[in-house]
Amino acid sequence: xxxxxSLGLIIPELILSFSGLILLLVAAWGGNExxxxxxxxxxxxxxxxxxxxxxxxxxxxxGPDTLAFFGQFRADAFAGIAKLMIYAAAGxxxxxxxxxxxxxNAMRPEFAILVLFAALGMSIMVSAADLLTLYIGLELNxxxxxxxxxxxxxDDKSAEAGLKYFVLGALASGILLFGMSLTYGFTGTTxxxxxxxAIAGGLSGGQLFGxxxxxxxxxxxxxxxxxxxxxxxVYEGAPTPVTAFFASAPKVAAIALLARLxxxxxxxxxxxxxxxxxxxxxxxxxxxxxxxxxxxxxxxxLAFSSINxxxxxxxxxxxxxxxxASAMLVYxxxxxxxxxxxxxxxxxxxxxxxxSLETFGDIKGxxxxxxxxxxxxxxxxxxxxxxxPLMGFYGKLVVFQAAVQADLLALAVIGIASSVIGAFYYxxxxxxxxxxxxxxxxxxxxxxxxxxxxxxxxxxxxxIAFLGTEWLGNLTDMAAAALAxxx
Amino acid sequence: MTGFPILSLMLLVPFVAAIACFVVAAKMARSIALAAxxxxxxxGVLLWANFDIGGAQWxxxxxxxxxxxFQWALGIDGIALMLIMLSVFLMPICIGASWTSINKRVxxxxxxxxxxxxxxxxxxxxxxxxxFYIFFEAGLIPMYLIIGIWGGDDRIYASYKFFLYTLLGxxxxxxAMLWMANEAGTTDIPTLMAYDFPAGAQTWLWLAFxxxxxxxxxxxxxxxxxxxxxxxxxxAGSVILAGVLLKLGGYGFIRxxxxxxxxxxxxxxxxxxxxxMVAVVVTSLxxxxxxxxxxxxxxxxxxxxxxxxxxxxxxxVQGIEGAMMVMLGHxxxxxxxxxxxxxxxxxxxxxxxxxxxxxSINMPKYALFFMLFTMASVGLPGTSNFVGEFLxxxxxxxxxxxxxxxxxxxxxxxxxxxxYLYRRVxxxxxxxxxxxxxxxxxxxxxxxxxxxxxxxxxxxVYPESFLAPMRSDIAALEARISRAVPEGxxxxxxxxxxxxxxxxxxxxxx
Numbered sequence: 001x002x003x004x005x006s007l008g009l010i011i012p013e014l015i016l017s018f019s020g021l022i023l024l025l026v027a028a029w030g031g032n033e034x035x036x037x038x039x040x041x042x043x044x045x046x047x048x049x050x051x052x053x054x055x056x057x058x059x060x061x062x063g064p065d066t067l068a069f070f071g072q073f074r075a076d077a078f079a080g081i082a083k084l085m086i087y088a089a090a091g092x093x094x095x096x097x098x099x100x101x102x103x104x105n106a107m108r109p110e111f112a113i114l115v116l117f118a119a120l121g122m123s124i125m126v127s128a129a130d131l132l133t134l135y136i137g138l139e140l141n142x143x144x145x146x147x148x149x150x151x152x153x154x155d156d157k158s159a160e161a162g163l164k165y166f167v168l169g170a171l172a173s174g175i176l177l178f179g180m181s182l183t184y185g186f187t188g189t190t191x192x193x194x195x196x197x198a199i200a201g202g203l204s205g206g207q208l209f210g211x212x213x214x215x216x217x218x219x220x221x222x223x224x225x226x227x228x229x230x231x232x233x234v235y236e237g238a239p240t241p242v243t244a245f246f247a248s249a250p251k252v253a254a255i256a257l258l259a260r261l262x263x264x265x266x267x268x269x270x271x272x273x274x275x276x277x278x279x280x281x282x283x284x285x286x287x288x289x290x291x292x293x294x295x296x297x298x299x300x301x302l303a304f305s306s307i308n309x310x311x312x313x314x315x316x317x318x319x320x321x322x323x324x325a326s327a328m329l330v331y332x333x334x335x336x337x338x339x340x341x342x343x344x345x346x347x348x349x350x351x352x353x354x355x356s357l358e359t360f361g362d363i364k365g366x367x368x369x370x371x372x373x374x375x376x377x378x379x380x381x382x383x384x385x386x387x388x389p390l391m392g393f394y395g396k397l398v399v400f401q402a403a404v405q406a407d408l409l410a411l412a413v414i415g416i417a418s419s420v421i422g423a424f425y426y427x428x429x430x431x432x433x434x435x436x437x438x439x440x441x442x443x444x445x446x447x448x449x450x451x452x453x454x455x456x457x458x459x460x461x462x463x464i465a466f467l468g469t470e471w472l473g474n475l476t477d478m479a480a481a482a483l484a485x486x487x
Numbered sequence: 488m489t490g491f492p493i494l495s496l497m498l499l500v501p502f503v504a505a506i507a508c509f510v511v512a513a514k515m516a517r518s519i520a521l522a523a524x525x526x527x528x529x530x531g532v533l534l535w536a537n538f539d540i541g542g543a544q545w546x547x548x549x550x551x552x553x554x555x556x557f558q559w560a561l562g563i564d565g566i567a568l569m570l571i572m573l574s575v576f577l578m579p580i581c582i583g584a585s586w587t588s589i590n591k592r593v594x595x596x597x598x599x600x601x602x603x604x605x606x607x608x609x610x611x612x613x614x615x616x617x618x619f620y621i622f623f624e625a626g627l628i629p630m631y632l633i634i635g636i637w638g639g640d641d642r643i644y645a646s647y648k649f650f651l652y653t654l655l656g657x658x659x660x661x662x663a664m665l666w667m668a669n670e671a672g673t674t675d676i677p678t679l680m681a682y683d684f685p686a687g688a689q690t691w692l693w694l695a696f697x698x699x700x701x702x703x704x705x706x707x708x709x710x711x712x713x714x715x716x717x718x719x720x721x722x723a724g725s726v727i728l729a730g731v732l733l734k735l736g737g738y739g740f741i742r743x744x745x746x747x748x749x750x751x752x753x754x755x756x757x758x759x760x761x762x763x764m765v766a767v768v769v770t771s772l773x774x775x776x777x778x779x780x781x782x783x784x785x786x787x788x789x790x791x792x793x794x795x796x797x798x799x800x801x802x803x804v805q806g807i808e809g810a811m812m813v814m815l816g817h818x819x820x821x822x823x824x825x826x827x828x829x830x831x832x833x834x835x836x837x838x839x840x841x842x843x844x845x846x847s848i849n850m851p852k853y854a855l856f857f858m859l860f861t862m863a864s865v866g867l868p869g870t871s872n873f874v875g876e877f878l879x880x881x882x883x884x885x886x887x888x889x890x891x892x893x894x895x896x897x898x899x900x901x902x903x904x905x906x907y908l909y910r911r912v913x914x915x916x917x918x919x920x921x922x923x924x925x926x927x928x929x930x931x932x933x934x935x936x937x938x939x940x941x942x943x944x945x946x947x948v949y950p951e952s953f954l955a956p957m958r959s960d961i962a963a964l965e966a967r968i969s970r971a972v973p974e975g976x977x978x979x980x981x982x983x984x985x986x987x988x989x990x991x992x993x994x995x996x997x
Contacts, residue, residue: 367636368592382628387654388621397556397617397665404665412665416658423654427631427647435635435643466554473555 006068009075012049012083013127016120019045020113027109035109036098042112043094046119050087056080060478067129071191074129076482081329081475082126082256085336089248090119092340095449096347097241103354106152114151115245118144122253126260131180131190134257138176138221141250142169148245149238161237168220168230176217182210192265200268211266215276218261221254224314225283228307232291235303240356243299244343247306248336255310255332259317259325263483270320277318282414284311289422298346298358301425302339305384308422309335312386315415316399319406326480327402330472331395334383334461338392341380341457348373348454350444357441360428365438373442374433376458385426386419389463398473492549493537494561494612497530497575498605505601513593517586520597524578527604531575538568540955544963545677548614557617557674565956566741566811567611570734573818574607576942577730581723583935584826588722588833589637596637599629600723607731611738616664616674623735624657630724630732638719645712645719652712656702663695667747680746680967693751696744704736706759706796707766710789717785718838722829725781729788730822734814737795741807741964745799749968752800756973759800760890766793767897774904780828780838783908784821787864790897791817791872797894798879802972806882807961808954812875815953816863816946820872823860823939827853830932831912834925840908845917850927854913856936861909863943865902871946886975 007014023038030038056066057080066076094112101107121141128134146169150162184190186206187198199207220227235243262273288308295301313335316328349357357363367374383392396419403412459465504523508516538546548562563571581600589596606629609622627650635646668674671682684692702709713733717725745752767790774786791813798810830853831846832838847854863870866877876898884891917923928936946953 367595371595387624387628389625393621393624400662401556401665401669404662404669409662409666412662413659416662417655420651420655420658424647424651427650430631431635431643431646434632435646469555470553 006073009066009068010073010127012052013120013123015045015049015052016116016123020116020120023109023113023116027113030109032108035107035112038109039094039098039112042116043091045116046087046091046094049123050084050091053080053083053087057084057475057479060475060482062478062482066482071193072130072133073124073127075127077475077479078256078260078325078329078482079127081479082252082332083123085252085332086119086122086126086249089252089336089340090115090245092344092453093241093245093248095453096244096344099447099450100239100241100347100356104152111148111151114144114148118148118245119249122249125253126256128257128260129192129264131184131192131195131265134261135177135180137253138257139173141253142173142221145169145246145250148242149234151242152239155239157237158239161234164230164237165234172217172220172227175213175220179210179213179215179217182206183214184210186210192261195265196268199266203269203272208272211269211272212276214261215258215273218254218258219280222251222258222310223307224280224310225287225307226280228284228287231307232295232300232303235306236297236300240299240343240347240358243302244340244347247302247343248339251306251310251339252332252336255313255317255328259328260483262317263320263325267320274318274320277314278408278411281311281314281318282411282418284308284314285415285418286311286421289418289425292422292425293428295425296359296361298349298360298363298429301429302342302346305422305426306339309384312396312399312415312419315403315408315411318411319402319408321402321406322477322480322483323405324399324402325483326473326476327395327398329476329479330398330469333472333476334391334395334465337457337460338380338384341376341454341461342384344450344453344457345373345377345380348444348446348450349442350446351441352443354444360432362439362441363433364436365440366433366442368438369440370442373454376454377433378430379458379462381426381429383461385423387423389466391461391463391465394466394469492561493530493534494547494563494608495549497527497534497571497608498612500526500530501578501601501604501608505598505605508594508598508601511594513590516594516597517582520582520601521579523601524575524582524604527608528575528579531572534563535568535572535956538563538565538956540565541959544960545614558615560614560618560675561609561612562614562677563612564960565958566738566960568956569811569815569953570611570731570738571608573734573815574604574611574731576938577726577818577822578604580822580826580935580939581726583931584723584726584829585721586931588829592636596633599633600727603629603633603727607735610735614676616668616676616679619676620657620661620664623739624654624661626732626735627653630728633724634716634720637721637724640719641715642719645715648712649716652709653699653702656699656709659695660699663692667692676742680742682747684748686750689748689751690754693744693748693755696739696748697755700736700739700744701762702736703739704733704792704796705789706736706762706793707769707789708762710766710770713789714782714785717788717825718779718781722825722832725825725829726822729784729825730818733788733792734818737792737799737810737814740796740799741811745802745807746964746967749971752968753802753971753973756800756802756886759796760887763793763797763800764890764893766790767797767894768900771897771900771904775900775907777904778840780840780908780912781825782838783840783904784824784828787901787904788817788821790901791821791864794876794879794894794897797883797890801879801882801886801975802965802968803882803885803975804961804965805878805885807964808957809875809877809879809882811957811961812946812950812953813872813879814875816871816875816943819939819943819946820860820863820870823856823936823943824864826932826935826939827857827860830928830936831922831925835922840911842919843912843922844915844919845913845923846925847913848917849923849925852928852933856928856940857913858909859940859943861905863947865905866898869944869947871943871950873947874950884975888976 124137152158292304383390613619
């Protein structure tokens with residue numbers, strides 16, 4: 001394995017890092033006027049990386065050919081499919097952000113650059129084949145994310161969100177590092193395959209501790225219960241485009257990383273972490289559902305909704321099978337579409353002066369005043385609730401199918417029964433928009449980019465997408481199989 | 488007709504019309520909806536005319552491998568055919584019933600009804616487990632909106648209750664379906680109907696399906712969503728709810744619970760019988776004391792549906808045929824009764840029984856129709872419900888005379904509350920001046936009630952038209968389940984006819 005091959009495998013990451021660095025220089029000299037071209041350039045870079053990754057996903061790349069830098073980095077189909085989602089979500093955020101920040105006079109070129117670096121970090125995360133790569137990717141993403149959360153410097157809520165995210169995120173990183181050091185200490189290696197081989201004969205106490213701490217650190221990143229407390233506050237406080245970003249791309253990255261870590265590094269001792277994941281799955285579903293019920297702020301509600309959805313995704317992981325991993329990816333695809341769609345819709349809720357509206361009181365009777373927006377939101381909410389024929393249901397179908405195939409019937413029954421609790425608050429959303437008397441506060445107009453993103457997201461979760469399930473299923477199966485080859 | 492995807496076309500027509508209704512103005516939306524439902528009615532008639540009675544069990548089958556994990560698989564047997572006919576027959580009437588009474592957001596309303604039609608036909612025609620579930624469950628969305636947007640004062644509570652109740656029932660069925668697909672390795676319904684699941688698993692699967700169908704049906708004690716939903720829904724919503732959606736539960740029992748889990752069905756026979764007996768008596772008594780007309784009819788629906796469940800779980804041909812006939816008859820009659828309520832509600836805007844009285848004086852034509860449907864609901868011979876109730880009670884009697892006895896009291900109580908309702912509304916003094924001033928039926932209302940009345944009489948006088956397509960399917964079902972069925976307590980003996988000579992001598996003696 002020579003350097004050229006390795007570099008060839010990380011071209012998408014190279015594109016992102018070089019364009020990030022160059023754009024940083026442009027921003028340093030160009031000032032705030034440069035923010036628009038910088039955004040466009042960042043979008044182009046993400047698009048370029050997207051199209052470079054796409055072939056590896058379609059080809060189902062796997063095996064030793066995908067290893068770069070002496071087993072530090074793995075550019076296989078599993079990482080590829082996660083990267084596609086990350087780049088798409090990051091691109092969507094860059095498209096909708098300027099309209100939001102322009103009005104606050106806060107549009108600076110750093111925003112696009114930070115998103116770019118965060119995407120780069122996530123890209124490295126999902127490709128990690130070694131604890132060190134994992135940590136580099138994770139921290140690169142997190143540092144960019146902390147700054148993004150506090151991006152509106154003058155806004156107290158945004159600053160608070162940034163601080164909370166940073167303090168708790170640093171704590172989680174510490175836990176993760178502690179777990180990694182224990183794992184390294186008791187297995188003698190940081191490579192995923194090496195760890196897997198070392199624990200194949202059984203877990204020692206130290207190894208178990210390491211495993212648990214690593215999982216706890218990851219649980220924070222995916223905001224799974226019981227390490228979810230930061231989510232509602234950060235989601236509410238951060239500027240809405242940033243929240244949209246947090247709810248989509250980093251979730252994908254952290255979940256893909258968690259899946260890779262669990263299945264590749266600890267795959268031979270699946271029983272040890274299955275209980276943990278099962279507990280986190282059920283707890284996330286229940287807490288996510290119950291916590292959302294009393295919320296009046298739409299962003300907070302969506303935060304709980306994302307906790308709830310992570311629970312369903314974890315059910316796929318709890319199976320510890322390839323079918324489960326494939327199901328997680330399918331669910332993630334629709335989750336990203338639903339998240340981007342719902343946050344774009346929230347961004348479109350503006351009063352006549354363009355101020356953002358984000359409580360239920362503001363969207364009463366939205367369906368009479370803004371029918372198109374309300375109907376798109378209706379579809380997204382029913383999809384999040386998992387009601388057929390929308391694709392949120394299909395995500396649940398594949399996840400629960402994997403659980404049933406793995407004989408986790410109790411988990412499946414509890415999970416699906418708790419989804420009814422979740423349905424309650426999604427129904428509330430629809431009730432407010434459709435059944436209440438209109439207050440007509442949402443009067444602002446949105447540009448075509450918002451509409452385009454909203455309509456694309458809605459189409460992805462609409463029943464039409466059932467026609468694509470066969471194709472998507474093949475892709476995710478190949479991606480999951482790439483994990484199997486490694487493990 | 489072979490090879491022509493008529494079922495897909497029946498799904499496509501209302502679907503396209505529904506999309507169109509979103510974008511056009513109110514007046515246009517009404518016309519589009521009416522045209523689409525009438526086209527579907529015509530297609531339904533075509534379907535029935537081309538249905539080969541006594542031919543293959545599954546006809547008009549379509550298969551397309553479009554999705555991962557399940558198929559676009561449609562096809563019908565006689566049972567599904569009859570229920571599809573019921574749906575397409577009631578749909579234009581529902582659109583007619585909403586013609587003037589719905590004035591806000593007409594396009595969306597019509598679209599919701601047309602989507603509802605797609606989903607109902609899809610549920611009856613689906614031959615794939617997951618496709619069935621998608622159609623079955625998706626019906627919640629338009630119904631939730633119909634109740635919530637166009638319903639009465641307490642519509643929000645009713646819509647939530649309707650949605651969450653039915654959802655909780657269905658999700659357990661969903662897990663059971665996943666398990667079945669995994670165990671049997673197929674999602675094809677006809678294959679699964681012949682698949683023998685292990686007896687231990689059948690118990691759980693049956694309970695999971697029961698959770699869904701019992702709520703949909705609805706059976707006592709999970710029926711409480713029904714009166715709330717019925718009272719709050721607009722007239723056409725009630726018609727579709729009572730007419731077709733309640734039949735999904737019974738259809739589910741016939742399609743899934745009985746053939747797929749015969750042993751478990753027998754095991755739980757007494758559970759179903761007990762719940763049905765309680766429902767017949769209790770809900771009939773509740774109906775007797777209602778002041779709200781829609782609530783009264785809603786409770787009577789629960790009582791009628793209890794006769795359906797009891798008939799189904801008698802596991803014999805009469806019981807199941809009777810249950811199907813009650814479902815069809817009840818679909819027409821309760822739909823018509825809700826329309827009758829709607830007619831006077833549109834005039835006076837109240838459902839309080841006491842606010843009416845003596846309507847036969849100023850609305851004689853209305854009183855005639857109302858009388859016919861009241862009698863049909865009671866089960867008067869010559870009307871649709873008589874055939875169904877008689878057959879199902881005969882079937883139940885074969886299995887258990889006690890259950891038959893209790894269920895028969897339901898018929899008597901049914902006569903009591905329906906006649907009492909009719910007396911208070913149509914007869915007696917005209918004590919309310921505004922009620923006395925109401926005009927009689929207009930042309931539109933004639934066109935709604937007339938066809939149902941004709942169908943009710945047709946079904947009562949010549950039920951063979953409706954029984955013939957279902958006969959072989961019900962016989963197949965009975966054959967499938969017979970291996971597990973215990974002997975009934977009736978010990979019926981087929982009587983020897985009197986010898987011919989004796990008869991002759993008898994005659995000569997006179």
